[in-house]
Amino acid sequence: xxxxxxxxxxxxxxxxxxxxxxxxxxxxxxxxxxxxxxxxxxxxxxxxxxxxxxxxxxxxxxxxxxxxxxxxxxxxxxxxxxxxxxxxxxxxxxxxxxxxxxxxxxxxxxxxxxxxxxxxxxxxxxxxxxxxxxxxxxxxxxxxxxxxxxxxxxxxxxxxxxxxxxxxxxxxxxxxxxxxxxxxxxxxxxxxxxxxxxxxxxxxx
Numbered sequence: 001x002x003x004x005x006x007x008x009x010x011x012x013x014x015x016x017x018x019x020x021x022x023x024x025x026x027x028x029x030x031x032x033x034x035x036x037x038x039x040x041x042x043x044x045x046x047x048x049x050x051x052x053x054x055x056x057x058x059x060x061x062x063x064x065x066x067x068x069x070x071x072x073x074x075x076x077x078x079x080x081x082x083x084x085x086x087x088x089x090x091x092x093x094x095x096x097x098x099x100x101x102x103x104x105x106x107x108x109x110x111x112x113x114x115x116x117x118x119x120x121x122x123x124x125x126x127x128x129x130x131x132x133x134x135x136x137x138x139x140x141x142x143x144x145x146x147x148x149x150x151x152x153x154x155x156x157x158x159x160x161x162x163x164x165x166x167x168x169x170x171x172x173x174x175x176x177x178x179x180x181x182x183x184x185x186x187x188x189x190x191x192x193x194x195x196x197x198x199x200x201x202x203x204x205x
Contacts, residue, residue, distance in 0.1 A: 033106070033115045034072050035090070035099035045069065045094035047082075055091065056084045063091075063102065063117065072100045075113055075140075076120035076157045083117065104132050106140035108147075113155065114140030123173045124156055126183030141185070152189040 031037055047055065051065045063071075063081035070090055071080035082091035083102020090098040099105065104121060106114025118129045125141065132138045139147070141155040154160070158168035169184055176187040 030110055032099055032110050033112050034101075034103040035097075035105075036072070038069060038096040045096075047092075047094060051082075052092075055082055056086050067091075067094075070094045070096055070100075072103045072115060073112065074103065074117040074120055075115050075155070075159075076124055077117060079117070081117075101133065102129070104129070104138065104140070106143055107137050108139050108143040111140075111142075113142045116140075122183070124183055125185045150189075152192045153185065154188065154192070156184050156188050 047065070047067075055063070055065045057064070063079070063084050065071075065082045066080060067082050068080060071082050072090075073080045082088075083100050085091065085102040088098075088101045089095045090100045091102060102118055104114060104116045108114075116125070121127050121129055121132065139149075141153055142160075144150055144153050145155075154164070156169055161168050169188065172184045172187065176182075176184050179187065181187040181190070
């Protein structure tokens, strides 16, 4: 558990539920899922010196500093940690009005379904965070399937697989790499296509 210094009090903070939307304080503008609304009354947040020094130690990982207020929950690993990106103002300065640049945001749904950390994005879906950040039209697996772009490209999070009545894959990246696949999603896509060559997968909502 990390140490967070907070001067003042939070008047309203609620962890976002799966698929929920996030709006500005005026209730009009939809905010991206990697910058959810956090209402803090006259508060000043600071990371402890220890947590600040170790936040960026694992850039390729999921982040090791837990923060219930500023941390953004990854849809796959469900870890509400601060990202390890050095330039992230939200995670480095605890600025709740800034997006977390270490988490993705779907250009279509802007929902928590499209929030993935660097490690999960690469291991589970074979994508690099830098490329996703540069692509302003990046879509999460849910939206790709919903639009019919690739019906076998599905979200392989345990939550979504259970909704499909499918068994979660667990740590499948080792098997995927042994078989020559780029990620778990590529392995699963191939398996689904072989089982159902002429049937489109139904999108879980």
